[in-house]
Amino acid sequence: xxEMKKATRDGFGEEIVKLGKKDNNIYxxxxxxxxxxxxxxxxxxxxxxxxxxxxxxxxxxxVAAGLATCGKIPFVVTYAVFGSMRMCEMIRQEICYPKLxxxxxxxxxxxxxxxxxxxxxxxxxxxxxxxxxxxxxxxPADYASAKKLVEKAAEFEGPVYLRFTRxxxxxxxxxxxxxxxxxxxxxxxxxxxxxxxNGDTVCIAMEAAKELERQxxxxxxxxxxxxxxxxxxxxxxxxxxxxxxxxxxxxxILNGLGSAVCExxxxxxxxxxxxxxxxxxxxxxxxxxRLLEMxxxxxxxIVNTAKELMKN
Amino acid sequence: MKKMSVKxxxxxxxxxxxxxxxxxxxxxxGHPGGSLSAADxxxxxxxxxxxxxxxxxxxxxxxxxxxxxxxxxxxxxxSLATLGYFDEGVLETLRQEGxxxxxxxxxxxxxxxxxxxxxxxxGLACGVGMAIAGKKDRKDYRVFVMxxxxxxxxxxxxxxxxxxxxxxxxxxxxxxxNNNLQLDGITxxxxxxxxxxxKFEAFGxxxxxxxxxxxxxxxxxxxxxxxxxxxxPKCIFANTIKGKGVSYMENExxxxxxxxxxxxxxxAIRELDEQIAAL
Numbered sequence: 203x204x205e206m207k208k209a210t211r212d213g214f215g216e217e218i219v220k221l222g223k224k225d226n227n228i229y230x231x232x233x234x235x236x237x238x239x240x241x242x243x244x245x246x247x248x249x250x251x252x253x254x255x256x257x258x259x260x261x262x263x264x265v266a267a268g269l270a271t272c273g274k275i276p277f278v279v280t281y282a283v284f285g286s287m288r289m290c291e292m293i294r295q296e297i298c299y300p301k302l303x304x305x306x307x308x309x310x311x312x313x314x315x316x317x318x319x320x321x322x323x324x325x326x327x328x329x330x331x332x333x334x335x336x337x338x339x340x341x342p343a344d345y346a347s348a349k350k351l352v353e354k355a356a357e358f359e360g361p362v363y364l365r366f367t368r369x370x371x372x373x374x375x376x377x378x379x380x381x382x383x384x385x386x387x388x389x390x391x392x393x394x395x396x397x398x399x400n401g402d403t404v405c406i407a408m409e410a411a412k413e414l415e416r417q418x419x420x421x422x423x424x425x426x427x428x429x430x431x432x433x434x435x436x437x438x439x440x441x442x443x444x445x446x447x448x449x450x451x452x453x454x455i456l457n458g459l460g461s462a463v464c465e466x467x468x469x470x471x472x473x474x475x476x477x478x479x480x481x482x483x484x485x486x487x488x489x490x491x492r493l494l495e496m497x498x499x500x501x502x503x504i505v506n507t508a509k510e511l512m513k514n
Numbered sequence: 515m516k517k518m519s520v521k522x523x524x525x526x527x528x529x530x531x532x533x534x535x536x537x538x539x540x541x542x543x544g545h546p547g548g549s550l551s552a553a554d555x556x557x558x559x560x561x562x563x564x565x566x567x568x569x570x571x572x573x574x575x576x577x578x579x580x581x582x583x584x585x586x587x588x589x590x591x592x593s594l595a596t597l598g599y600f601d602e603g604v605l606e607t608l609r610q611e612g613x614x615x616x617x618x619x620x621x622x623x624x625x626x627x628x629x630x631x632x633x634x635x636x637g638l639a640c641g642v643g644m645a646i647a648g649k650k651d652r653k654d655y656r657v658f659v660m661x662x663x664x665x666x667x668x669x670x671x672x673x674x675x676x677x678x679x680x681x682x683x684x685x686x687x688x689x690x691x692n693n694n695l696q697l698d699g700i701t702x703x704x705x706x707x708x709x710x711x712x713k714f715e716a717f718g719x720x721x722x723x724x725x726x727x728x729x730x731x732x733x734x735x736x737x738x739x740x741x742x743x744x745x746x747p748k749c750i751f752a753n754t755i756k757g758k759g760v761s762y763m764e765n766e767x768x769x770x771x772x773x774x775x776x777x778x779x780x781x782a783i784r785e786l787d788e789q790i791a792a793l
Contacts, residue, residue, distance in 0.1 A: 271629055
């Protein structure tokens with residue numbers, strides 16, 4: 203892991219320009235928070251492929267659906283809390299039900315809009331969208347993987363929800379990292395405990411894994427960037443190899459990565475799962491790291507949880 | 515296809531009304547009232563105005579039709595079947611398991627449906643997206659959207675209207691089927707709309723107020739609109755009668771989403787036949 207930090211929304215902002223230049227069917231549909239969601243370069247360099255429909259998210263979803271029926275590949279760009287819940291039924295009716303090729307690309311995932319407070323922190327979005335048929339739900343773990351997964355989402359035919367961080371997070375991967383939608387990325391192999399994380403918690407999980415290895419506990423670590431479709435095979439492998447799984451996410455522990463992993467584990471049997479994430483509570487205006495601490499989303503908590511699992 | 519005369523269109527709309535009544539009677543489920551209020555406008559679009567090819571439903575240059583008030587799809591299904599998008603026998607399967615004719619229009623199941631609708635308030639935004647795509651691609655197709663007056667209580671309609679103005683969508687024509695009834699009662703009582711035509715005008719639309727059952731007025735208005743390329747989206751504010759053409763359904767809120775029984779079915783068909791004979 204490098205010392206460098208970058209927000210994944212910046213990865214999106216850079217990649218979407220590259221993609222838009224390659225394919226003039228790629229559109230950005232902004233809702234007046236383009237500056238904050240990093241579409242400024244796209245707007246400047248590709249004005250013919252750029253729309254701004256004002257502060258009107260529901261309409262943005264419908265406009266995108268209409269564009270998609272005419273062969274365009276629109277990326278609706280907003281904050282996670284609006285791109286999932288404000289637009290939810292429009293996404294369901296006009297994008298997912300007819301399986302149109304619309305991407306919802308959202309900055310400000312999880313508690314990363316820390317100082318903005320609870321109204322802007324998005325802790326339910328991935329869970330909400332995970333329950334809609336035909337939707338794919340992704341959160342990249344760093345800048346390089348954000349770029350890669352944006353590219354993959356553009357190539358993929360169908361609705362995709364992409365969730366980025368507002369704040370800078372450590373850069374984990376090299377620029378040429380290979381990732382596939384729906385396939386967990388194995389960061390390291392291990393035999394005692396499996397840690398499955400996504401988004402901005404992957405770097406925290408890596409820190410915990412390092413400490414656990416130092417203490418003699420072997421950790422299998424997965425970046426589960428796609429929570430739907432979930433890589434069931436990767437979860438089953440964790441169960442076979444360790445029988446002990448810890449999930450880590452910057453999302454409510456209800457309905458997100460942890461729940462998705464539990465669904466597989468419960469059906470398979472033979473595994474214990476501990477979920478680390480937002481404790482089904484709203485946040486507040488506070489520093490990002492403090493919000494993580496308030497919910498136990500820390501390397502220390504992962505280490506302690508792993509050690510507790512090892513005792514049983 | 516030769517353009518139909520006003521008289522031929524009037525006859526066609528009555529024939530479509532009969533098909534609507536039969537479909538809903540057969541299914542014992544569906545929405546007759548709004549199908550009948552929209553019938554004349556839908557007829558004018560499908561049988562005269564729109565540039566479409568029933569043998570090629572995905573033709574890129576076709577005009578689009580968005581039935582935002584998706585629950586009145588029986589009138590759209592009847593039109594599509596009559597034009598040959600699918601076999602007329604399929605109309606008998608409305609709302610049945612496995613049918614392409616879902617309770618609300620499904621673009622992936624039914625040929626000729628340009629967008630799936632059914633949740634009110636959402637179709638206009640989709641039409642705006644299609645019209646923007648047409649402008650961007652320098653295509654001359656147009657997008658026709660039909661909304662209900664009750665439906666305009668949804669805020670998204672007005673978000674979409676703003677966007678139509680901003681992007682100067684003179685290739686977008688919105689019909690407001692102003693039948694003044696919605697599920698729970700009289701629209702002006704459930705939630706007064708004041709004057710929807712004037713609202714669209716205030717949002718930057720050219721507005722044409724017409725009698726939505728006067729075929730000559732409908733076609734004359736469409737002729738005028740075809741000639742007007744002024745950068746402004748169009749609104750045809752059409753005063754209509756819910757249940758139009760079947761005496762006991764007219765202006766009766768109770769016929770929003772109820773199927774006729776055998777006796778009512780027979781009477782409706784007889785009344786429509788009499789109107790055809792009187793033409």
